Amino acid sequence: MSDALSRFRDSWAHLRPDLDLSSMEAIGRVLRLAALMHHITDTALTDAEVTRPEFEVLAALRRSPHGLRPRQLTRETVSSSAATTKRLTRLEQAGLITRTPHHRDRREIQVTLTDRGAQLAEELFTGQLQRESELLTPLDPDERAQLAHLLQRVLTPIDRA
Amino acid sequence: MSDALSRFRDSWAHLRPDLDLSSMEAIGRVLRLAALMHHITDTALTDAEVTRPEFEVLAALRRSPHGLRPRQLTRETVSSSAATTKRLTRLEQAGLITRTPHHRDRREIQVTLTDRGAQLAEELFTGQLQRESELLTPLDPDERAQLAHLLQRVLTPIDRA
DNA sequence: CTACAATAATTTACTTGTGAACTACTTGTG
DNA sequence: CACAAGTAGTTCACAAGTAAATTATTGTAG
Known part of the structure; x- marks a missing residue:
């Protein structure tokens, strides 16, 4: 039921109840998922002509x-x-x-x-x-679209800059 | 209205209408957001004691x-x-x-x-x-929680492995 | 024109990351 | 009990990344 970031959040919540940890659950998972995806891609490309x-x-x-x-x-x-x-x-x-x-x-x-x-x-x-x-x-097509849309809302202002 | 990945998706859709691009909109944005966040963090830590x-x-x-x-x-x-x-x-x-x-x-x-x-x-x-x-x-608290939850669904099976 | 700032790509010197040995230790099996 | 197999951490040789300096070119102000 729980992933690495749920545990991280719990630890910090116990350690520093004064902090607002709401953003780390989303961004932390973005960072972690990206790192894992990079790892997957790197191993898939080990024998490829390019990195x-x-x-x-x-x-x-x-x-x-x-x-x-x-x-x-x-x-x-x-x-x-x-x-x-x-x-x-x-x-x-x-x-x-x-x-x-x-x-x-x-x-x-x-x-x-x-x-x-x-x-x-x-x-x-x-x-x-x-x-x-x-x-x-793990996500059905509708949820994938939801995820893509939420991330687009986050990225649009940054990509313009 | 549109971020970098919307343009990427359009280009590929034009080039290869045979491919299913639904997953690249979500994962591509995860990868891009992570790269941008890393960049932000790196510059914030330039004068810090650690990288x-x-x-x-x-x-x-x-x-x-x-x-x-x-x-x-x-x-x-x-x-x-x-x-x-x-x-x-x-x-x-x-x-x-x-x-x-x-x-x-x-x-x-x-x-x-x-x-x-x-x-x-x-x-x-x-x-x-x-x-x-x-x-x-750009997201209100409810949307942030949605985003965090969708990502958790994706990460839970991977973090266990 | 000339000089000088601005821009694009590259080079240089250095730092950081990696896969593949290597060292040190523990465990399981005959 | 010996010893092959497994595991943890480190080392080494090298590959890839970066910031800052460098080269080459263009735009612009006097």
């Missing part, structure tokens, strides 16, 4: 019809620009993306998937979808 | 009355045992925890907080609570 963060780059590119610039990729993957450069260098050497300098503003470069990169992105994405829906089996 | 992963160790110890063994800490923080050893070494040198060998089974060691460690854990935890509740301002 999870590299896959996230490929996926971001696949869903963007005209490719993306590195700056946009760092924002979409919520990481540092240095990490993006490293991943792009690696993915370029693997023949999964191409970097072409922008002719209008030569500070910018355009990153696009190669055919092989696009194919791999879709292949790994379907696997990802499968793992995600497996995780959600 | 975010180190804080997670302190928090886990604070809510466990008798301390924990490294193995349990790696499970609670969802990371590798090597990472735990490094963090414990660092926290011990900083005078925030102590490692005492178990006399019954000398393979095991017991990790406990020092007084200063316990105080720091609580101090940082209240800050964490504040940031978390700030993130949830």
